[in-house]
Amino acid sequence: MLGLLFLLIASFPFKRLFRLQIHLAYMAMAFLTFLVVFTIVRDIAWLITGELAPISYVFILTVVSLIVGLINASRGPRVKHVKVPVNDLNENLIGFKIAQISDLHVGATIRKRYVEKVVKKINALKCHIVVLTGDIGDGNVREYREDIAPIGNLKSTYGSFFIPGNHEYYWNANEWLIVLNNLGTINLVNRGKIVKHQGADVLVAGIPDPVSRLTPNLDTKYADSASFKILLSHRPGIAPDAEKSGFHLQLSGHTHAGQFFPWTIVVKFVHKLSQGLHRVGNMWVYVNPGTGSWGPLVRLGTTPEITLLELVRSKEVRLIND
Known part of the structure; x- marks a missing residue:
């Protein structure tokens, strides 16, 4: 029944309420996911204990x-240093x-x-460069041109x-x-640019x-x-080839770290590098879990993120949540 509700919402021709229509369809998708998960949990508990919990518990x-x-998801990204x-x-x-920002997905649910809010937080960091590693826009450009306009206010030294991700290519x-x-x-x-910083x-x-x-x-x-080579690749899987090509740091996104349970578990089986900082040979890879959200505006088990990466001479990796 909920599946039919999702299809009904997604297909009904609301023109003036298009964004609301898409938002409701996505939320129905998330609702159905959680409903299935908690139903399975209820059944497993029944097999173990012999007692069947009320179905109302599942809905609650x-x-x-x-x-x-x-x-x-709605309150926006945190900054991870x-x-x-x-x-x-x-x-x-x-x-x-x-x-670094990635997977912002400006479109039906992520608005101006x-x-x-993202731009304001980045500008407060006073960084040397800003990188946008794909899936920044998600939809028809003509419909979301105003929503993405604040990107023009990003400030950094250089x-x-x-780089586009799969969703920009879809549209x-x-x-x-x-x-x-x-x-x-x-x-x-497929291009590179040299940034000169203090002679390096x-x-x-x-x-x-x-x-x-x-x-x-x-x-x-x-x-x-x-002196230092950075690769922007929307998907992290290119890392072994990037390391062989002599890059020191790869910045990626795409995975959303699963975005919400139970996909937060599934994603680890799909992507070897699903979130955070990893070492691949002589190269570091950082996978941003997404600055926005795709589909349902829901984050459970993950948090949208702006990543501030700082190059250091150190034997330890430190993560600081601001």
């Missing part, structure tokens, strides 16, 4: 989970700061006010760099690239998402002089 837990997840230890780091790059990546270029971000699809060169390069069917360019020979 479902509603509570949905409300908690909605509040957690990640110190990335680099062997023989050029002393001029100690303290170099990178703000949410984007303004600028903002963008026309070229249009999203044009809009984001007009907002001041630098397109790095930092390469910031990017590759397209696999759905684009473009061959990723991991050639860094043109930037052999760079």
Whole structure:
């Protein structure tokens, strides 16, 4: 019945209430997920104890989970400060700061006010560069141009760099690239740019998402002089190839860390690098769990995040939640 409700909401031709229609359809999806999970838990408890809990318990837990997840997702991202230890780091790059946002999904559920909140938090960090690692826009560009406009107010020492994710390609990546270029971000699809910081060169390069069917360019020979090389890749799975190409740090997203239970468990079986800081050979990889949310505006077991990465000479990795 709830499945039919989801289909009804999604297919009914609300034109003036399009965003509300999509939002309700997504919330029905989350409601159905929690309902199935708690029904299974109830049945397992019945097999173990021999007592069947009232079905009302399932509905209560479902509603509570949905409300908690909605509040957690709606209040916006936290800032996670990640110190990335680099062997023989050029002393001029100690303290170099990178703000990363990923999977913002500006569209039917993520609106202008949410984007303004993200931009305000990033600007307060006073970082050297901002990187946007895909799925920033999710939908028809013409409908969400105003919602994504605050991205043009991002401030950093050397600028903002963008690569599209799979969702931009689903909706026309070229249009999203044009809009984001007009907002001041630098397109790095199979391109690289040298950032000069206190006499040291930092390469910031990017590759397209696999759905684009473009061959990723991991050639860094043109930037052999760079003291530090950063790759922006929406999906983390390219990491072994990136490490072989000589990158020191890869920044990715895509996984949402599962976004809400039980997908927070499932995602770990689908993606080897599903969240956080990982070491792949001589390279570090950081997987942002998403600055926004896809589908249901629900986060349960995860939190939307802005990542502030700082290059350090250190033997320890420190995570600080601001």
